[in-house]
Structure formats: structure tokens, C-alpha cells
């Protein structure tokens with residue numbers, strides 16, 4: 001009996017602990033948002049959430065209103081879906097809402113990189129220096145050279161310059177943007193090491209092509225990796241790919257390159273100075289590759305697709321860039337020099353700006369998540385207040401909350417190339433809901449402490465790509481009645497969406 005009692009008590013304690021972890025005892029307290037734990041202990045609604053985030057959030061909104069807490073895989077996440085209250089989320093101090101804890105956890109799970117915990121300021125200062133102002137100009141110039149090299153490579157080989165070429169639009173766009181972006185950030189093969197500039201260029205093309213195909217495979221399993229639900233075979237494949245990237249992008253290899261961007265160099269240097277092991281820094285380079293390349297290629301696909309689907313938009317952008325090119329005193333001639341597309345020229349394209357912004361409104365779908373560091377009260381714009389518990393998470397999904405709100409963006413499912421233009425042709429920044437001005441009317445790059453620091457470069461890359469496509473090529477859908485492809489739903493929450501199927505298109509030189 002004396003032995004049995006402690007055993008029984010121990011069993012009871014573990015049982016209660018287990019039930020606690022499964023969320024059985026969690027109840028909504030006064031002042032808290034409605035709580036929906038779902039039927040499955042611990043997992044809660046996670047399966048439905050992963051299947052289609054937007055649909056799940058819509059269902060919850062119908063049931064509970066625009067603020068509710070859902071149990072998702074052991075976490076209690078409060079979703080805030082009022083566009084007028086986003087300021088309170090975005091501006092809340094880091095002492096209460098922390099982005100880093102969650103991001104560190106994800107980066108380790110996906111890329112194998114163990115952060116020292118104090119690296120976010122380095123990311124911010126390095127990005128501020130090299131992805132803005134003068135640094136951005138250097139990078140944009142480099143992108144322009146690499147883009148033209150890659151875009152015109154097949155044409156050099158083609159015998160008949162004016163014949164149509166057919167391709168799959170998603171792979172075509174992603175391939176070009178990925179390879180040019182990669183070379184601009186991670187450097188070119190040195191002509192010295194290869195014996196000639198021509199050979200170095202060829203090696204760049206071959207290496208970046210191989211890297212792209214491996215990246216596509218990795219990108220394919222990315223949502224499952226992030227959710228931690230890989231099948232054993234997928235897990236093995238992902239491990240193999242990770243090791244390939246760590247080796248290919250290793251500090252030693254990158255250092256043999258020419259024209260490495262200050263962004264990559266300074267990120268490496270800062271970590272060397274912090275005493276981080278070289279093998280760990282190699283892992284960080286994969287993080288940089290993914291954040292810089294994972295969204296831009298898919299966005300470029302949608303951009304070209306919407307332009308081809310909307311001839312009035314294509315004509316407006318074509319007219320704009322033809323003018324900008326003419327004003328710069330340049331002309332595209334067969335056998336003539338490549339054009340010099342400067343940052344200055346890219347700033348004179350309000351129609352293209354609106355097209356890019358509209359495309360990102362439709363296809364960029366990140367979930368912004370913060371860890372709640374201390375008990376807090378969340379104040380809504382209409383005066384409602386909610387208590388949020390320490391240890392929970394607070395999240396916003398702008399794709400549903402803002403981008404698809406018909407009051408802010410009438411007919412929100414349609415692509416309207418001039419949605420972000422005022423009648424006088426200037427950039428439109430004033431949007432309303434229920435007569436109140438909406439400050440965060442488009443959030444493809446997130447907002448607040450974690451807002452994408454590469455957004456200016458990303459915008460430039462997308463604009464350069466469209467500019468060069470329109471300057472050098474004619475392009476059209478193989479089937480003009482092509483329907484807009486549905487997005488891959490498992491990518492909702494992770495940034496730029498992918499189409500569920502490929503789109504055939506054709507292109508040929510304009511001159």
C-alpha cells in the first residue's frame with residue numbers, strides 16, 4: 001500500500017499533465033476572445049487550417065466574429081481579422097509581441113540553422129544598408145546585367161530570330177528571376193578562375209540552372225517542412241537537398257566568386273565575427289537564398305500571366321515602358337547593344353507599379369505571427385478590448401482580412417491593373433472601409449518589425465523582368481481563353497502562391 005500510493009499519485013499527475021497539454025482544461029476566461037479548440041485534442045483545427053487557411057478563417061469568422069482563438073497543433077492562436085485594427089498589431093511593442101521566437105523555431109525546422117538568438121538586428125542593419133538607397137542601386141544594376149544574360153541566352157542560340165518559342169510560364173518566369181537574383185546576390189564565377197569571361201558566363205548559367213532545379217524540389221516540400229509533416233521519403237529527399245545547398249553555397253565556395261553582394265558578404269562576416277561555426281554559417285546562406293528567391297519567381301509568373309490575360313493592361317504598360325525607353329535615348333536594335341535599364345528609369349513607371357501592387361494583392365498570402373510574451377490587452381479600433389494570454393500567439397492573415405475585403409477593394413477577386421492609380425495617374429494610397437481610412441490596405445510584404453526588408457529590391461526585380469520582357473519580346477498565352485489557375489492551397493500562409501497547374505505560352509523577339 002505504501003508503495004502503491006506514490007505510484008498512483010505519479011500516474012494521476014502525469015495524466016493531469018497530459019490532459020493539460022492536450023488542452024482539455026483550457027476554458028475561455030472573461031474578457032478573452034471566443035475560444036474554439038476543435039474536436040481533436042492538442043491538434044485542434046490544424047488539419048483544416050493547413051488544408052485551406054482562407055476557408056478555415058472564413059468559417060471561424062462566420063461562427064465567432066473577427067477575433068477568435070483557435071487551437072492549432074498545441075498552440076492557441078488568436079486571429080485578428082478587422083482591417084481597421086491592424087495598427088494595434090503592427091505597432092505593439094516587441095516586449096509584448098515577439099516575432100523572433102517564432103521565426104527562429106521555423107528557421108531551424110526548415111533550414112537547420114540554429115540562431116544565437118540576437119541576430120535580428122544584423123539582418124535589419126545589413127538589409128537597410130544593401131537593399132536600400134545606394135546599395136539597392138548597385139544590386140539593381142547587377143540584376144539588370146544578369147537578367148539580360150539569362151533572358152537572351154536561348155535567343156543567341158536560336159537560328160531563326162523571329163520564330164515563336166513555347167514554354168511553361170511558371171517554370172520560365174521562376175527560372176529567370178531565380179537565376180538572375182541568385183547571381184546578383186551570391187556572385188558570379190570569376191573569369192580569372194575559368195580562363196575567360198565567356199567560360200565564366202557559361203559556368204554561371206550551368207550552375208544556376210542546376211541550383212534552380214534543386215531549389216524547385218525543395219520549394220515543393222516547403223509547406224510540409226514548415227508544418228513538420230514530411231513523409232519519411234520526402235524527409236530523406238529534403239535532407240539530401242539541404243546538404244547539397246549547404247555545400248554549394250558554402251562560405252568557402254561563395255568567397256571564390258566575383259561581385260558578391262554586400263548583403264550576403266556582411267551577413268557572413270558578422271556571423272564569423274560572432275564566432276559562429278563555418279558549417280552553421282553555410283546553413284544560414286540557405287536561409288538567405290530562400291528568403292530572397294522563394295517569392296519573387298512565383299510573383300513574376302502571375303505578373304506575366306495577368307498581363308497576358310488582360311490586353312488593356314498589357315497595352316498600357318507597353319506604352320509606358322516604350323516612352324521611358326525613348327526618353328532615355330535608347331533603342332533596341334538587332335545586333336545592337338543591350339539596354340541600360342537604370343533605377344531612375346524604373347521610377348518613372350506608375351502603371352507598372354500599380355500592376356505589380358495589384359498582382360501582389362492577389363497572390364501574396366503570408367500569415368503574420370507573433371508570440372505573446374506577456375499577458376496583454378488588445379485594443380480594437382472600435383473600442384473593444386480582448387485579453388490575450390502570455391504563451392499564446394497572435395496572427396493576422398492579410399490575404400483574407402485586407403486584400404479580399406470588397407469594401408476596401410471592390411470586386412476583390414478581379415485583376416484591375418489601375419486599382420492603385422488615381423485618376424490623374426499618380427499612385428493611389430487612400431482606401432476606405434465603412435467611411436474610415438484604411439492604413440494597411442495592401443500587405444504582400446507583411447508589416448511592422450518583420451516587414452520584408454527586401455521589398456524594394458523585389459519590386460525592382462519584378463519591374464525589370466516585365467520591362468525587359470516587353471522591350472525584347474512579344475508574348476502571348478497559347479490558349480487566349482486560359483482560365484486563371486487555382487493556387488496551391490497548402491501555400492496559403494507562406495507568401496507568394498503557386499498555380500496548381502502550368503500555363504503554356506509563347507514568345508519571340510520583337511525586332
Ligand code: HEM
Pocket residue numbers: 103123131291292293295296299364366367368369444445446447449450451452453454455457458495496
Ligand atoms: C515578391 C517578393 C517577396 C515577397 C512577397 C516577400 C514577402 C515577405 C514576407 C511576407 C515576409 C515576412 C513578413 C512578416 O512575417 O511580417 C518576408 C520576410 C523577409 N524577406 Fe521578403 N519577400 C519578397 C522578396 C524578398 C527579397 C528579394 C529579399 C532579399 C533580397 C527578401 C528578404 C526577406 C527577409 C530577410 C525577411 C525576413 C525578415 C525578418 O526576419 O524580419 N524578401 N518577406
